Amino acid sequence: MSSPDISSVSKASSSHVSPSNGSASELLEWGPALAAATHDAWTRVQDVIPEVEWPVHAPYVEAIRRWKERRNAVILAHNYQTPEIFHGVADLTGDSLALARLAAETDADVIVLCGVHFMAETAKLLNPEKTVLIPDARAGCSLADSITAADIRLLRERYPGVPVVTYVNTSAEVKAESDVCCTSSNAVQVVESLGVDRVLCLPDEYLAKWVATQTDVEIIAWKGHCEVHERFTPQELRDYRERFDDLVIIAHPECPPEVLDEADFVGSTSAMANYVGERTPRNVVMVTECSMSDNVAALHPEVNFVRPCNLCPHMKRITLPKILESLIRLDGAVEVDEAVAVRARRAVERMLDVPVSSKPSVGALVS
Numbered sequence: 001m002s003s004p005d006i007s008s009v010s011k012a013s014s015s016h017v018s019p020s021n022g023s024a025s026e027l028l029e030w031g032p033a034l035a036a037a038t039h040d041a042w043t044r045v046q047d048v049i050p051e052v053e054w055p056v057h058a059p060y061v062e063a064i065r066r067w068k069e070r071r072n073a074v075i076l077a078h079n080y081q082t083p084e085i086f087h088g089v090a091d092l093t094g095d096s097l098a099l100a101r102l103a104a105e106t107d108a109d110v111i112v113l114c115g116v117h118f119m120a121e122t123a124k125l126l127n128p129e130k131t132v133l134i135p136d137a138r139a140g141c142s143l144a145d146s147i148t149a150a151d152i153r154l155l156r157e158r159y160p161g162v163p164v165v166t167y168v169n170t171s172a173e174v175k176a177e178s179d180v181c182c183t184s185s186n187a188v189q190v191v192e193s194l195g196v197d198r199v200l201c202l203p204d205e206y207l208a209k210w211v212a213t214q215t216d217v218e219i220i221a222w223k224g225h226c227e228v229h230e231r232f233t234p235q236e237l238r239d240y241r242e243r244f245d246d247l248v249i250i251a252h253p254e255c256p257p258e259v260l261d262e263a264d265f266v267g268s269t270s271a272m273a274n275y276v277g278e279r280t281p282r283n284v285v286m287v288t289e290c291s292m293s294d295n296v297a298a299l300h301p302e303v304n305f306v307r308p309c310n311l312c313p314h315m316k317r318i319t320l321p322k323i324l325e326s327l328i329r330l331d332g333a334v335e336v337d338e339a340v341a342v343r344a345r346r347a348v349e350r351m352l353d354v355p356v357s358s359k360p361s362v363g364a365l366v367s
């Protein structure tokens, strides 16, 4: 397929490459050479990015690729990153568990984590010697903000001897107070790996409740919520079902239980993407952050995505210009106090040691 029409879009591109932009001198003008250099990325995103936008993204895509080589850097991107990042510049993509595993394995000198702060912090815990960059350090998470290390210490006093499993969506200080971490794709396995009757599963109340439906272990939850997933309602999903009689609803376990009750499948972001890839339903709704549907739709033009759109404002802080800036300036290097890091790392490594069992590891069909 051809690249966007050069004559009709060159204006949009050149106005974006302004001298006020710190990385302007790194950017190539939109034209045949740049179109050819970024053609591979364009072919991946052409179904989900308007043609007129590509000449705006392309100069950054090319400059980022060059700087990645200069820095011996690898770009890890979460499934919620926008398509021009996810399909345009990322080397490795996935859910939180995959990103942690990939970060542990890379031999690059620099890791640029396109996601939110706790993801970059987890990458740093696993790579204390490497430079780990987050292009915007303000990219937080409502779940990570919902609990502190002091809260965990109080909970331990209240529930003596009960192991603490914390979601990776937490600060390093909270991880340091935990026995083991989990993600939405391995929470059930992590809980069961402890061989106990009762665990504290923190801080996401809805993930904890979902885990409780999948195991006999008693789960004690906290009141943290994801500001993106808590907004979905069962009624909106029922409305979609009425409009599309063969609609498949797949949802992230951070959604409220009454929303998950309406779903055909529940799983982590990668499990949701795999579900669509393997089953290619005619009509699907991914009950999660908006960019997921774009990124999966780019790979599956044959699937119709019904799109309720709840944006994660933290994930959306990461942009191509900020990625380029951080590669050039090595800005936004994540640091974790060593005393905290030693204990937090143990909780993350314990999670990575939990084997993937034959139980549905990354998702479950709802009967």
Ligand code: 13P
Pocket: 079, 094, 095, 096, 097, 169, 183, 184, 185, 226, 252, 254, 267, 268, 269, 270
């Ligand atoms: P996943 O681990 O499923 O990618 O979820 C991370 C997250 O922040 C979802 O809101």
Ligand code: SF4
Pocket: 116, 140, 141, 142, 143, 144, 169, 226, 227, 228, 229, 254, 289, 312, 313, 314, 315
């Ligand atoms: Fe945090 Fe929710 Fe954003 Fe995921 S979608 S990073 S849980 S606020």
